[in-house]
Amino acid sequence: MEFETQNGHLMWDGCDTVALAEKFGTPLYVFSQTMIEEKCQELQRDFVEKYENVRVAFASKAFSTLAMLKIVQQQGFSLDVVSDGELYTAIKADFPAAHIEMNGNNKSIEELAMAIDYGVGRIIVDSLQEVDLIAAIAKEKNKTVDILFRITPEVNVQTHSFISTGQKDSKFGIPIDEAILFPQIQNAIETPEVNFLGFHFHVGSQLFDNHAHLSAVTIALDLVKLVKASFDYTIKELNFGGGFGVQYTDADQPKPFSYFTDPMMEKVLEFCEAEQFPQPAVVIEPGRSIVAEAGISLHTIGAIKELPGLRKYVSIDGGMTDNIRPGLYEAEYTGILANKADDAAVEKVTVSGKACESTDILVKDIELPTVETGDIFATFSTGAYGFSMASNYNKLAIPAVVLTKAGQAEIIVKRQTLDQIIQNEEIPEFLK
Numbered sequence: 001m002e003f004e005t006q007n008g009h010l011m012w013d014g015c016d017t018v019a020l021a022e023k024f025g026t027p028l029y030v031f032s033q034t035m036i037e038e039k040c041q042e043l044q045r046d047f048v049e050k051y052e053n054v055r056v057a058f059a060s061k062a063f064s065t066l067a068m069l070k071i072v073q074q075q076g077f078s079l080d081v082v083s084d085g086e087l088y089t090a091i092k093a094d095f096p097a098a099h100i101e102m103n104g105n106n107k108s109i110e111e112l113a114m115a116i117d118y119g120v121g122r123i124i125v126d127s128l129q130e131v132d133l134i135a136a137i138a139k140e141k142n143k144t145v146d147i148l149f150r151i152t153p154e155v156n157v158q159t160h161s162f163i164s165t166g167q168k169d170s171k172f173g174i175p176i177d178e179a180i181l182f183p184q185i186q187n188a189i190e191t192p193e194v195n196f197l198g199f200h201f202h203v204g205s206q207l208f209d210n211h212a213h214l215s216a217v218t219i220a221l222d223l224v225k226l227v228k229a230s231f232d233y234t235i236k237e238l239n240f241g242g243g244f245g246v247q248y249t250d251a252d253q254p255k256p257f258s259y260f261t262d263p264m265m266e267k268v269l270e271f272c273e274a275e276q277f278p279q280p281a282v283v284i285e286p287g288r289s290i291v292a293e294a295g296i297s298l299h300t301i302g303a304i305k306e307l308p309g310l311r312k313y314v315s316i317d318g319g320m321t322d323n324i325r326p327g328l329y330e331a332e333y334t335g336i337l338a339n340k341a342d343d344a345a346v347e348k349v350t351v352s353g354k355a356c357e358s359t360d361i362l363v364k365d366i367e368l369p370t371v372e373t374g375d376i377f378a379t380f381s382t383g384a385y386g387f388s389m390a391s392n393y394n395k396l397a398i399p400a401v402v403l404t405k406a407g408q409a410e411i412i413v414k415r416q417t418l419d420q421i422i423q424n425e426e427i428p429e430f431l432k
């Protein structure tokens with residue numbers, strides 16, 4: 001991993017990370033606004049400005065806070081939300097509702113009503129009951145709702161099975177089976193409260209290969225043709241999801257966005273020319289690839305346990321509660337001692353978390369300078385699905401989040417207090 005140092009300390013977006021740890025405490029998530037904006041600018045240049053009628057919707061599940069959504073908004077991107085909480089955060093960040101797209105495989109009636117009340121731009125239908133549900137709510141509110149169908153393109157991807165979503169046997173999407181999907185399409189076309197725009201797919205996450213996306217685009221375009229032939233209906237929008245891979249360790253070699261988007265667009269444009277079809281709007285929904293590498297986590301080393309001939313455990317003041325990915329997906333990370341950033345590695349250690357769980361190992365067998373209690377361990381690429389999947393297991397507090405920009409650093413999420421951890425708890429009368 002590439003990083004900058006100054007006076008032996010790891011620098012992040014012009015800030016001394018050791019000073020950040022001292023000022024704000026650890027565990028701490030640190031996000032570089034500069035790096036988030038660089039990713040957005042790559043997408044602007046190589047996708048939004050390169051093609052007509054295309055959009056980027058940031059998948060807010062990767063990292064959703066008021067400040068992050070402001071950055072996304074300033075980029076002119078849309079936003080993908082999947083729950084009332086993500087929608088509420090977006091509305092509280094003054095995100096224009098018309099630029100919000102609502103996904104989710106089991107949206108509740110309350111969530112749909114909330115989305116329709118706020119006037120979200122799109123609802124992506126993910127189940128067989130949803131069109132009727134949306135129509136009933138919209139009718140009551142005298143509104144029409146733009147919808148897409150999330151389809152299951154039946155492609156297999158090379159990633160951890162826990163984060164692959166486009167295969168046939170999946171809880172996500174509607175199978176492309178004429179007996180299942182086509183009655184839904186007919187229903188959508190005939191229902192005045194919904195405006196059927198097109199199809200959505202998301203094949204999986206942390207992908208380095210574009211084959212799954214390209215096969216799914218072909219499948220979606222075949223469907224566009226079939227819908228035209230069967231219903232004389234013209235699809236106006238296609239959403240190709242997210243899933244673009246990032247670098248967690250030196251073993252990961254991520255590709256630029258254009259490696260995915262150029263051939264996808266080529267397929268769409270070729271299809272439109274061959275079929276004399278108006279170019280549908282094309283939307284992508286990246287989450288991880290916008291924020292993962294912009295974020296690091298800072299932890300303080302506490303207990304050090306050497307098991308002679310076996311392993312040396314160095315424990316941090318957080319772990320699976322602020323980054324569940326190693327425990328959940330066997331995800332690999334790397335890091336350095338932020339306060340000894342120029343020192344050569346001299347020992348192999350295993351960085352373990354403090355949760356009561358054997359899988360709470362952040363990095364196994366990492367070469368570091370001599371590790372001492374009080375050192376600051378910085379883990380790279382924790383910006384996506386770290387804070388957003390954090391938990392209070394063992395009643396550990398959710399860490400604070402700091403945003404940096406060219407030497408400035410400010411808190412964007414305060415550290416949870418112990419009182420906040422128990423604030424919703426009650427003792428019933430019969431126990432008193």
Ligand code: LLP
Binds near residue numbers: 242325
């Ligand atoms: N759109 C839809 C409909 C999705 O389901 C997802 C991710 C995305 C977009 C964004 O995918 P991305 O660009 O971030 O790969 N917690 C897991 C990842 C779960 C992703 C679920 N869906 C992890 O930490 O690896």
